[in-house]
Amino acid sequence: GENVEQHPSTLSVQEGDSAVIKCTYSDSASNYFPWYKQELGKRPQLIIDIRSNVGEKKDQRIAVTLNKTAKHFSLHITETQPEDSAVYFCAAFSWAGGTSYGKLTFGQGTILTVHP
Amino acid sequence: ETGVTQSPTHLIKTRGQQVTLRCSSQSGHNTVSWYQQALGQGPQFIFQYYREEENGRGNFPPRFSGLQFPNYSSELNVNALELDDSALYLCASSLQGNEPQHFGDGTRLSIL
Numbered sequence: 001g002e003n004v005e006q007h008p009s010t011l012s013v014q015e016g017d018s019a020v021i022k023c024t025y026s027d028s029a030s031n032y033f034p035w036y037k038q039e040l041g042k043r044p045q046l047i048i049d050i051r052s053n054v055g056e057k058k059d060q061r062i063a064v065t066l067n068k069t070a071k072h073f074s075l076h077i078t079e080t081q082p083e084d085s086a087v088y089f090c091a092a093f094s095w096a097g098g099t100s101y102g103k104l105t106f107g108q109g110t111i112l113t114v115h116p
Numbered sequence: 117e118t119g120v121t122q123s124p125t126h127l128i129k130t131r132g133q134q135v136t137l138r139c140s141s142q143s144g145h146n147t148v149s150w151y152q153q154a155l156g157q158g159p160q161f162i163f164q165y166y167r168e169e170e171n172g173r174g175n176f177p178p179r180f181s182g183l184q185f186p187n188y189s190s191e192l193n194v195n196a197l198e199l200d201d202s203a204l205y206l207c208a209s210s211l212q213g214n215e216p217q218h219f220g221d222g223t224r225l226s227i228l
């Protein structure tokens with residue numbers, strides 16, 4: 001089955017710096033890669049996603065890049081703010097062959113702390 | 117547009133008991149997935165429901181079961197509760213499997 005590795009597990013930056021979180025996946029058939037932000041005690045919130053036919057996607061200060069050959073994808077946050085502090089999860093979607101069933105496999109999460 | 121709602125928010129049970137958690141999907145979403153999130157971990161896929169049928173299952177034993185109703189709402193049932201079942205249980209809905217999944221606030225289950 002799919003396996004997603006996420007690094008680093010913790011990331012501390014100064015306000016205004018950039019932050020980069022990296023994930024690798026194992027199933028070359030995975031075709032959809034969302035990123036979620038989870039604040040303490042709250043639901044995971046979808047912040048950006050990318051499909052396998054696209055190499056990069058940007059939404060204001062957030063961007064995601066995908067390298068299908070190397071099977072890795074990254075989240076880039078520019079001009080970080082204290083309110084960006086949270087746990088960030090990457091995930092990969094893969095279909096079970098011959099069925100309409102597919103599932104998301106999540107990374108272990110990155111605790112991002114942005115210091116004012 | 118109504119988001120994903122889950123109930124109850126918190127629940128305390130003892131070992132061996134049974135529990136039912138509920139989820140109302142986002143308006144128009146026909147696919148519901150359930151996840152278990154242990155403290156400090158990423159969500160782990162339990163199973164998915166599509167058109168009232170279980171459409172796939174992760175590495176969870178049969179004592180984890182579910183239902184989906186005609187209005188696409190869903191239940192997660194866990195029998196013979198164990199201490200390791202203590203976790204945040206998240207429900208996510210989507211239009212179909214590989215469409216964006218939107219999560220509810222979860223049910224925090226504690227087993228004593």
